[in-house]
Amino acid sequence: MGEGVQGGLTVKDNNHFPQLIAGMLLGTLFGFIVMLSILSAWMPHSVLNHLFSNVCHQQAERSHSFGGHAFGICIRCFWLYMGLSVGSLWHGCTTNARQPSKSLLIGGLLIAGISWLSGWILPALDWFYIRIFSSLTLGYAISQYAVPGMAELLFSNTASNKNLPFNHESKRARPAALDH
Amino acid sequence: MNQKELDPQHSTIEVEDPDQFKAMMIGASVIFVMAFIPFATLACCLPQVAGALVAVHLFTSQYSLTLSNGKAIKLAILTCLMGAIASWVVAMGLYLGFDYQVGARESEWVSLTLAEKLGGEKAVEQTKLALEQQKADGLSLKNIVIGFVASTVFACLSGLIGGSIGAAVFKRGEAKS
Numbered sequence: 001m002g003e004g005v006q007g008g009l010t011v012k013d014n015n016h017f018p019q020l021i022a023g024m025l026l027g028t029l030f031g032f033i034v035m036l037s038i039l040s041a042w043m044p045h046s047v048l049n050h051l052f053s054n055v056c057h058q059q060a061e062r063s064h065s066f067g068g069h070a071f072g073i074c075i076r077c078f079w080l081y082m083g084l085s086v087g088s089l090w091h092g093c094t095t096n097a098r099q100p101s102k103s104l105l106i107g108g109l110l111i112a113g114i115s116w117l118s119g120w121i122l123p124a125l126d127w128f129y130i131r132i133f134s135s136l137t138l139g140y141a142i143s144q145y146a147v148p149g150m151a152e153l154l155f156s157n158t159a160s161n162k163n164l165p166f167n168h169e170s171k172r173a174r175p176a177a178l179d180h
Numbered sequence: 181m182n183q184k185e186l187d188p189q190h191s192t193i194e195v196e197d198p199d200q201f202k203a204m205m206i207g208a209s210v211i212f213v214m215a216f217i218p219f220a221t222l223a224c225c226l227p228q229v230a231g232a233l234v235a236v237h238l239f240t241s242q243y244s245l246t247l248s249n250g251k252a253i254k255l256a257i258l259t260c261l262m263g264a265i266a267s268w269v270v271a272m273g274l275y276l277g278f279d280y281q282v283g284a285r286e287s288e289w290v291s292l293t294l295a296e297k298l299g300g301e302k303a304v305e306q307t308k309l310a311l312e313q314q315k316a317d318g319l320s321l322k323n324i325v326i327g328f329v330a331s332t333v334f335a336c337l338s339g340l341i342g343g344s345i346g347a348a349v350f351k352r353g354e355a356k357s
Contacts, residue, residue: 026340033337047326054268054327055334057222059291060307077224084341105348145249145344152250 022151023092026143030085033073037081040072041065048072075128076116076135083139084146091147100144108138198243200235204259207235211263215271221283222290225338231263232256232342233349240352249347256343257336264335268328275319 040048041064052058052072060070064078071078112134119131211231214220220227236252239245247255274280291307 029337047322050323050326051330054331055338056224057287057290059222060310061291061303074224100348102348105345109345142341142344145348146253146340149249149253149344149347150340152248153254156250 018151018155019147020092022154023088023090023147025088025154026146026150027085027089027092030081030088030139033081034078034085037072037078038066041067041069044069075131076112079132079135080139083136083141084143085139087140087143088147090140091144100148101141104137105141105145108134108141112138198239198245200239200255200258203235203239203242204255204262206238207231207233207256207259208263208266210234211260212267212270215263215267216282218283218286219290221287225334225341228260228264228335228338229342229345232259232339233346235259236343236346237350240346240350244352246351247347249344252347252350253340253343256346257339260335260339260342261332264331264338268331272324272327 036048037052040046040052049058049072056073056077058070058072059074062074062076063070063072064075065071073081111130115127115130115134208231211228214227214230233256235255236247239255240247271282274282288311291311292304296304
């Protein structure tokens, strides 16, 4: 990894530890939610279904099912959390701290938005696999921003903060005079 | 190290934290209002993500700033917490005081319509049974506590999602250091 500029000073951004911790934390958290939603179908009369009632419509016809019982969250939510979990683990564990791909995020948002809107206009267009693909892509795309953000939140007060590649915008915002 | 890099004139300017409260309040108001639109429950976490995006957009526009991922996520989480907790308290008040559950009738109607279209008569019967079971269960203290915890946790997660998207999409000038 090369050098980066933080607050106008050149530093080596070779400390991957916060990104790893943030990635593992978010990956585990979203993975846990995915697991709970599966468990809610396995134990349909438990409190797990009530847990998700505030955040998802829980329409059985629009959810995966297990043993005849629907999951606690719909297909879109399930695969969004799955994408966030897998993406967070991936971005936390990879040592190559690249710039997040904005085009992937915009693409994911567009596909998910069009799929969601078309489902309301003409339900036949709201194809099962498109829902899965769009949500998974969007979840993965969001995770590439969420992991460095969480790393910044968790470790911004530590002394080693100056050595971390948190703020991708710092490079963009530096005064032009530094480029010479 | 390059001499220019140590020159204070060329360093990124350290500014005091601009006031986030106004943006947070407007974003939280969006979440609060959307929570009481009957069919909004069908949009899952979208109202909360939308509220978080509004807050990040307003804040970055007002101060012509580009927020780092962490700062945008922090602003979005606080916005979602404020909106979600306020709407949860009012919804609970309506339920306990007037036995009115926001969006319940609409949700029931959608469930039965979808069951009829996609599953036929048998699915409708199953859905009716499930809805009756829900009504019979009522609202216990345990459910209230779980509801509050779930609202808080998922508000944080929605804030995380909204803040991440907001940080990527809304760039309005110099990065806030």
